[in-house]
Amino acid sequence: MCGIVAYIGQKDAKPILLEGLKLLEYRGYDSAGVAVLTDAGVEVARAVGRVAVLEDKLEQQAKSGKAFAGTLGMAHTRWATHGGVTEINAHPHQDDQAGIAIVHNGIIENYAALRKLLEEKGHTFQTETDTEVLAMLIGELYAPSEGVDLEKAVQAALREVTGAYAIVVMCAQEPDVLVCARKGSPLIVGVGNGEYVVASDASAIVRHTTQAIPLDDYNVCRITREGFRTSDLQDEQVSPKVMQIEMDLEEIELGGFTHYMQKEIFEQPASMRNTLRGRIDHNEGKVVLGGVAGFAKELVKAKRVILTAQGTALHSAMIGEYLLEDLAKVPTECEYASEFRYRNPIIEDGTVVVAISQSGETADTLAALGEAKDRGALALGVVNAVGSTIARETDAGVYLRVGPEIGVASTKAFLGQVTVLTLISLFMGRRRFMSQVECEQLLTELERVPTKIESILAQADEIRKVTEKYVTKENWLFLGRGYNYPVAMEGALKLKEISYIHAEGMPAAEMKHGPIALITDGMPAVFIANRGAQYEKVISNIEEVRSRGGHVIAIATEGDDRIGNVAEDVIYVPDIPEPLSPLLTVVPLQLMAYYAAVARGHDVDKPRNLAKSVTVE
Ligand code: F6R
Numbered sequence: 211m212c213g214i215v216a217y218i219g220q221k222d223a224k225p226i227l228l229e230g231l232k233l234l235e236y237r238g239y240d241s242a243g244v245a246v247l248t249d250a251g252v253e254v255a256r257a258v259g260r261v262a263v264l265e266d267k268l269e270q271q272a273k274s275g276k277a278f279a280g281t282l283g284m285a286h287t288r289w290a291t292h293g294g295v296t297e298i299n300a301h302p303h304q305d306d307q308a309g310i311a312i313v314h315n316g317i318i319e320n321y322a323a324l325r326k327l328l329e330e331k332g333h334t335f336q337t338e339t340d341t342e343v344l345a346m347l348i349g350e351l352y353a354p355s356e357g358v359d360l361e362k363a364v365q366a367a368l369r370e371v372t373g374a375y376a377i378v379v380m381c382a383q384e385p386d387v388l389v390c391a392r393k394g395s396p397l398i399v400g401v402g403n404g405e406y407v408v409a410s411d412a413s414a415i416v417r418h419t420t421q422a423i424p425l426d427d428y429n430v431c432r433i434t435r436e437g438f439r440t441s442d443l444q445d446e447q448v449s450p451k452v453m454q455i456e457m458d459l460e461e462i463e464l465g466g467f468t469h470y471m472q473k474e475i476f477e478q479p480a481s482m483r484n485t486l487r488g489r490i491d492h493n494e495g496k497v498v499l500g501g502v503a504g505f506a507k508e509l510v511k512a513k514r515v516i517l518t519a520q521g522t523a524l525h526s527a528m529i530g531e532y533l534l535e536d537l538a539k540v541p542t543e544c545e546y547a548s549e550f551r552y553r554n555p556i557i558e559d560g561t562v563v564v565a566i567s568q569s570g571e572t573a574d575t576l577a578a579l580g581e582a583k584d585r586g587a588l589a590l591g592v593v594n595a596v597g598s599t600i601a602r603e604t605d606a607g608v609y610l611r612v613g614p615e616i617g618v619a620s621t622k623a624f625l626g627q628v629t630v631l632t633l634i635s636l637f638m639g640r641r642r643f644m645s646q647v648e649c650e651q652l653l654t655e656l657e658r659v660p661t662k663i664e665s666i667l668a669q670a671d672e673i674r675k676v677t678e679k680y681v682t683k684e685n686w687l688f689l690g691r692g693y694n695y696p697v698a699m700e701g702a703l704k705l706k707e708i709s710y711i712h713a714e715g716m717p718a719a720e721m722k723h724g725p726i727a728l729i730t731d732g733m734p735a736v737f738i739a740n741r742g743a744q745y746e747k748v749i750s751n752i753e754e755v756r757s758r759g760g761h762v763i764a765i766a767t768e769g770d771d772r773i774g775n776v777a778e779d780v781i782y783v784p785d786i787p788e789p790l791s792p793l794l795t796v797v798p799l800q801l802m803a804y805y806a807a808v809a810r811g812h813d814v815d816k817p818r819n820l821a822k823s824v825t826v827e
Pocket of ligand 1: 520521522523524566567568569570571572575618619620621703707823824
C-alpha cells in the first residue's frame, strides 16, 4: 500500500528512483512523485496516474532544462488514504520554511490536531494530506543553530505523532543526509558500497544490493554516503540487524508473460514444489517443519486453534479450519482479523492463534496477532514475505516460500497458504491421532499435486473460451460445499477484484435461503462439483439453478461423465483425496478471473481502487 524508494550514493538518483517506482507500482498506483536534491535545491515532480505519466513529465521537464540531476532523492507511488487523487496530494510533500521533503506510507491519526496547532503557528497548508502535516511539523522543529538537526527534528516530530508510518525525509539545508523511520509500515535500508537504497519493499533494492536492514518500529535511521546510524525516538543508539535479501531478479520480472497474475498462476506447480521441499519425511510418514519444531509439544497438546487473516488469506484460513478439524482433530475456528482484534476474544490455555498473510504487513492481521499474544496465545505465522513484521512478531511460523507475489490479485500465495495449512494439519494430526500409513498416503498425494496442476494449466485455452462465453454477464454465482465452499468464495473474490463483475461465493446449500432469487435466465453459476462426500447434494443444487434458467459451469473430476448432462460447460480437474481438492479446484477459477479481466480490457495487475499489502485498517 503505497511504495517508497529513496537513494543516496554516487550515481544519478533519478533513473534509480524511477526504476524502483516501477517495481513498487503494484503497491499503489493512484499517483506518483519524485524529489531530487539538485544544485538548485529540492526539485519535486508529481503526477496523477501511473509511474509512466510521471516519467513522461520528467522527460518534458528535462527538455526544458530541468534535469533533476542529483545523487540523493526519494520517490513515492500512492494509494490515497487522506485527500483525493490529485497532483497536489501526491508525495513528496514539503514544508513551508526549512526545505524539508518527505514521502510517507501509513496514516497519521492525530494529523487534524497537529495541523490546527501548526496553522496557529502561521503555517499555510497546500494539501489535504496527513503527510504534509508531518513535513510541516519536522520543519517547525528543525533548528540546526540550536542543535536540532534533521535526525533530531524527525525524532521529535515522531514523538508527537500517533498512527502508522514509514517515512523518508530530506532537507535542502543538509544536502548529504537522508533520514528514514518506521512504525507499523515496512521500510528496509539496502546497504551497498558507498550507496544506500531505502524502500518499502525488497524488490526495489535487490538490483543494487542484497544486504539490508529491516527497520523495527520506532527506529530512525540517518544515512550519509559514509555510513548510517540507527536510533530510537529518544536518540538512543540501536544496533541494526543486517539481513540477506533472498530474491532472484527473475522472480520480479515478467519473463515472457503478459501479466504478473498470469505468470504467478502458471508458476504454481514450481512454487508449490518449493513450499513442500524438505518438509516431508517418507520414512516416518511425517511432516518436518523446522519453523515450528520448537513448539511441537504445544501444538500436539493444543486445545483450540484460531486462524485469522483477511481477504484471500482468510479463504485459505477457512480451508485450514476444515483441514485441522478433519486431519488433526483439533477444534478450530477462523475469523477476520479485523473482527478478532476488536471483539474482546476469549483465549484460554492451550489456544494457538495462526496469522496468515502473504505480505506479512496487513494492518488488521498484525493487530489481531498482537491481541492474541497479549492474551497469552501461542502465536504462529503462515507468511510469505521473509522478515516481514508478522513473521517477526510471531513466536514461530512456517514460510510459504512461493517467491514474491506482485500481481495484486493473490494466486500462488493462496496455494502456498493452503499447502502450508495442510502440512501443519498433518504435522499435528500425525502426532495426535493419525497412523503412519494414513499420513503417508496423504503426503504422497500432496506431492502429486504440482503435476496435477500442470495438467489443469494445460487446459488454459479451453478455460479462456468458456470464460469468454459469459464475460458480458454482470452477475455470477460461485457455489461449493465442504472443503470447496471457501474455494467458491475465493473464485468470486478473484472475479470481482480484477474483472469488476459482481460475484457472490457461498455454500451451495445456502443459495436456497435467499440468493436463489437472483437467478435469472443465462446467469452464470460456477459450481465446484468435484467428486467427494457431498457430490450428490451438489448435483441437486445444480438442478435447482438450471431449472431457473441459470447457466452452470462445473469444475468436475476427470472421468465424471454424468456432470455433462447437467452443466452447460465442464472444466475437469484430476481426481484427488477430498482434503487436498482445493489445491486443484481453485486453479480454473483463477484462470477464469484472469481471462475475464483480459477480455474486458482491464489492467489485470493494477485493478482499480486496490493495492497490494493493506497496511491501513
Ligand atoms: C485478494 C488479495 C487480498 C489479500 C488480503 C490479505 O486477491 O490479495 O484479499 O489476500 O489483503 O493480504 P495478506 O495476505 O498480505 O495479509
